[in-house]
Amino acid sequence: MTETVASVPPGQPYPEHWEADVLLSDGGAVHLRPVNSGDGPAIVAMHDRMSDRSRYFRYFTAVDQLSSSQLRVFTGVDQVDSIGLLAELGGEVIAVGTCHRDHADPEAAEVAFVVEDAQQRRGLGSILLEHLAAAAAERGIRRFTAEVLAENQQMLRVFVDAGYGASRQFSSGVVDLVLDLAPTEKSRAVVESREHRAEARSIARLLAPRSVAVIGASNEPTKLGHAVLVNLLRTGFTGPVYPVNPDSISVQGVRAYPRVGDIPDPVDLAVVTVPAANVADVLEDCRQKGVHGLVVVTSGFADVGGAGTDVQRRMVSLARANGMRVLGPNCLGLVNTDPDVRLNATLAPVVPGPGRVGFFCQSGALGIAILADAAGRTLGLSSFVSAGNRADVSGNDLLQFWASDDRTEVVLLYLESFGNPRKFARLARKLARTKPVIAVKSGRHATVSPGLALSSVSMGDDAVATLFAQSGVIRTDTLTEAFDVAQLLANQPLPQGVRVAVLGNSTALGVLALDACLDAGLTVVDEVPVDFGVNVSPAELADAVRIAVARTDVDAVVVVYVPPVAVAGQEHAQALRDAAAGSRVPVMTTFLAVDGLAASLVVPDPAGGAARGSVPSFRTPERAVAALAHAVRYAAWRSRPAGEMPADDTAERIASRAAARALLDAWAVRAERELTDDELVALLDCYGIGIAPFQVAADVEDAARAAEEIGYPVVLKALDRGLRHRLDQRGVRVGLDDADDVVDAYADLAGAGASRVYVQQQAPVDRATVPTVLTITGDPSFGALVSFGIGGVATDLLDDRAFRAVPLSDSDAVDLIAGPRAAPLLDGYRGTAVVDRAPLADLALRLSALADDVPELVELRLLPVLAGPAGIVVTGAEGRIGPAGVRPDLRRRLR
Structure with missing residues (x-):
């Protein structure tokens, strides 16, 4: 790929952040970048490949060759x-988009696109509009105008379907559009929907x-290429x-080819097992072959x-x-157990059979053992992907795919780091509403490994816990769990x-199971386990299970x-399976000290593996109950309303944002x-605080x-x-109710070394039942976290705080206030007044x-925020x- 530098005025930095690798609607990737004055020949070549009809739609007249003035529209x-x-x-060059500012109306610019015929209907117009709009906004352009021939329905749909506020006028076969x-x-929903489809595809x-090439395939059993080909x-x-x-000339009895380009038929996927030094040559061969x-x-x-x-960076870019x-x-590679595919492009000799679990794992070294463990449990997988260094494909991509994959009902993630935590939170939160997402996050006490540092961001464990809890992700400490x-x-x-x-x-x-239930916050029906005796028959056991599952309590x-x-x-296992x-x-079991019974508890699936209704068996009652407790908490999260994000385009929010930016x-x-x-008061006042x-x-x-000016009673601090x-x-x-109280209090504080004091209006009693603390903490990877705690020892000494990531939905805010372990103090503890949580x-x-x-807000602490039955008072x-960090980029792009 040739590096270029766009023509920009002297002193104006080249907008490198406008460059982006993007996915199109069919899942293919292209590179976007600013136009350069030297791109003329490539743009002319693109026009030469276009049909007369496409050129007519762009220029409203027949154009055989671009004139110099027409070319300057693109390159100048x-x-x-x-x-x-x-x-x-x-x-x-396969597509170009431009916008030119209207000097009579500097906040408006005329926009136009051209896409060569062979690349149309892949979403290039939408991508260019989205990225041009973001670039234009940086330059103070607020509106796009466009003239489109009425018969050019495809381009009209690009503008209308983008989701921006649009107005249209029709005259003499031309549609005049104005886009806010x-x-x-x-528009945000449109972007997210298109992003989902592209990444999933x-x-x-x-x-x-449809076909796979193994580059570096070998007959030597010790070679990577041998293992992948055999599998x-x-x-x-x-x-x-x-x-x-x-x-x-042949490997494992299959005809071999010297190069990918020598294969006579198309190749969709190439598994590369050659040394790193040779990968560049392989990549060039794959490029010429059209490998996906x-x-x-x-x-x-x-x-x-x-x-x-x-x-690695150059390989991914190319x-x-x-x-x-x-x-x-x-x-390690990837696996697809779909009977219509049966793909095991990994180094793992043992993989689970077909099932309903999609599994993403970053570690290649652990992958073989992980897959073998899953197979030993009869835990069927729909697909498995090991991302290794995660230079391109990441867990976020897999979340997009599994969200619309009918074969995947449960998602399992083994994560060592995050590449884009904000996107993960958004995707996981949406996916978890329909499919359970289980995650193990390793490295809670370690730094990012060198292989992942290029594509990872560091996150504290509080931020990770917040991300998972807010997104409905089931977090476990171990892979076994x-x-x-x-x-x-x-x-x-x-x-x-x-x-x-x-x-x-x-x-x-039974007692072990009971203790485990109570420890996990579960209750045992009738308060005791039921013991049918050591000699219970299969029929008796089955009848007891049928009676239990039929009870409404x-x-x-x-x-x-x-x-x-x-x-x-x-026989007992089979009877239990039939009864369930x-x-x-849910019904689960532990057949203690009994091996080889897994098959008796499995309901066979015609496609292979275990069908729904199979009874999971655990080695101990504690593990069975621990799994159930996770499921109970997830079900409770899923049953609650998703919550609504406060609109950020209301008049109040726009005014708040403008006032804050002016400050x-x-x-x-x-x-x-x-x-x-004074600055704190002014900034908080922008948001009605x-x-x-x-x-x-x-x-x-x-x-x-x-004190006289403020009015008694007052507080000295x-x-x-x-x-x-x-x-x-x-x-x-x-x-402090009068001047004498103030004089005495000041003398007291001065004696303790406080010669300068705050004199503040005292909060009414009905708004001062419980002291609380709310904070904002900037996080370079996550944006910001809001925390809440009860004031005093509970928060400071025991670190009893709840966290939520910005932006909060209304249900997030409710959960935040209910989150600390000391939150019951708000509910009238030991006869105190019940605090109104709504404020x-x-x-x-x-x-x-x-x-x-x-x-720019690095940190903010409101303390104490006094709360009572009549409302709240912020007292400090x-x-x-500091300088603003990088704002989240809402444009679709591969990281």
């Missing part, structure tokens, strides 16, 4: 008053190729498999650091510029409550069974610093005067934070809006600002 752009973006594929470029709820092309052939991939090896995707098993890229990182996606490098939960959810219905019937033939095991059934020495337990068939509540512009923040009291009236006093006379926030309240005096939730939403609109604030 300064990327300020005239903006041009083009799409490249395989070194050729302000993002709307509809790009993964579908990897997982369901592809053993699994019975339904398409042709082509070994590529310049030194062999690469699975790079080879290591030696960013995983070794240094020059390997640069090689692949995307030629329409390919890359899985890996340094990955994750498999347990997946096994339950893939086979049994979701529990609708916390009531558990414990049945079995062992009192000891039972939400789940746990069966604990220890076989007598003379009984193998197989069609149950409306930030006036402050000209160039380095991180503390906000002054008021602080109880206060003044600063430097001596006793100032204090007395301030030391400016020194160390004194003001002491547990014994050494720096605070409350209940606290409203305050959290206002803070969310503030954090979302002001990326501290904060820091």
Whole structure:
């Protein structure tokens, strides 16, 4: 791919951030970049490949060749008053979009596109419009105008379907359009919908190729290419498999080819197993062959650091510029158990059979053991992907694919890092509403490994926990626990409550299950486990299960069974399976000390693997109950309303944002610093957050005067934070009803070293039942987190806080206030007044809006926020600002 630099005015930086690799509607990749003055020949060549009809639609007249003035429309752009973006594929320009500012109306610009015929209906017009709109907004352009021939319905749909506010006028066969470029709820939904389809299709092309080439295939058992080829052939991939090896005429009895280009038929997927030094040549061969995707098993890229990182970056850039996606490098590969595909393009000799679990794993080293463990559990998979260094394809791509994959009902993720946490949260939150998402996040106490540093961001564990909880993701600490939960959810219905019937033939095991239930917040029906005795027959056990699942006060059934020495337990397992068939509540079991019974508990699926209704068996009652507890919490999250995001385009929000931006512009923040009291008051006031009236006093006379102006009763607080926030309240005096009280209180504080004090209006009693603390914490990977805690020891010493990521929905705000373990203090603990939680939730939403609109806000603490039955009073604030971080880019692009 040739690097170019766009023509920009002297002193105007080249807009490098406008460059992007993007996916089109069919899942193929192209590269977008600003137009350069040297792109003329490539643009002319594109026009030469276009039909007369396409040129007529663009120029409203027959055009055989571009004139110099027509070409200057594309190449004579300064990327300020005239903006041009083009799409490249395989070194050729395939589409161009431009907009030119109307100097009579500087906030408007005329926009136009041209896409060559062979690339039309792939979504290029929509992509160019979206990226041009974002670039134009940076240059102060707020509206696009366009003239489109009425018969050019395809281009009209590009404009109308984008979701922007649009007006149209028709005259003499031409439609005049005006597009308001302000993002709307509809335009954001359009972008997300198109992004989903494109990313899902790009993964579908990897997982369901029509043909596969193994580059580096070998007859030597110790070679990577040997293992991949053998696994592809053993699994019975339904398409042709082509070994590529310049030194062999056949590999594993299959004809081999010296190069990919020598294969006479199309190749969809190439599995690359050659050394890293040879991958560049392989990539060029694949580019010329028109391969759709690469699975790079080879290591030696960013995983070794240094020059390997640069090689990996160049490999991905070149692949995307030629329409390919890359899985890996340094990955295990991918599996698709669909009977119509039967793809095992991995190094793993043992893979699970068909099932309903989609599994994403970053680690290639762990992948073989993970797949073998899943197969041993009879945990069937729909598909498996190991991303390795995750240079291109990531877990977010798989979430997009599994969201619309009918064969996948449960998603399992083993994550070592995040590439785009904001996008993960958005995708997981949507997916978890219909399909359980189970995640293990390793490295809670470790830094990002070198192989992932190129495409990863660092996240604290609080941020990770917030991301998962807010998105409905089931987080487990270990893979074993994750498999347990997946096994339950893939086979049994979701529990609708916390009531558990414990049945079995062992009192000891029943008590273990009971204890585990109570520890997990579950209740045991009738308060005791039911023991049918050691010699319970299969029929008796089955009848007991049928009775339990039919009870309206039972939400789940746990069966604990220890076989007598003379009984193998197989008949009991089959009876249990039959009794649980069609149950409306989940049934699980533990056949202690009994091996080989998994098949007896499985309902066979005609396609292979285990059908729904199979009874999951766990090695201990505690593991069974732990899996059930995760399922109960997930079901409760899913049953709640999703919540609504407050609109960010209301008149109030627009005014708040404008007022805040005016303040930030006036402050000209160039380095991180503390906000002054006056600045805090002004910034919070933009979002309707008021602080109880206060003044600063430097001596006793100032204090007395301030108290008179504010009105009694008042509070005196030391400016020194160390004194003001002491547990014994050494720096605070409350209940000052007259001037004498103020004089005495000031003398007291001055004696403690606080010569400067705040004089503040005292909160009414009915708004001061419980002290609370709300904070905003900037997170470089996540944007911002809002936290809530009860003031005092619970928050400071025990770190009892709840977190939610910005932006908050209305249900997020409610959950935030209910989140701390000390939250029951708001509900009238030991006879105190019940606090109205609604004003606290409203305050959290206002803070969310503030954090979302002001990326310069590094930290903000409101403490204490006094709360009572009549409302709340904010009595203090501290904060820091700094240069704004990178705002989330809403344009569709591959990271």
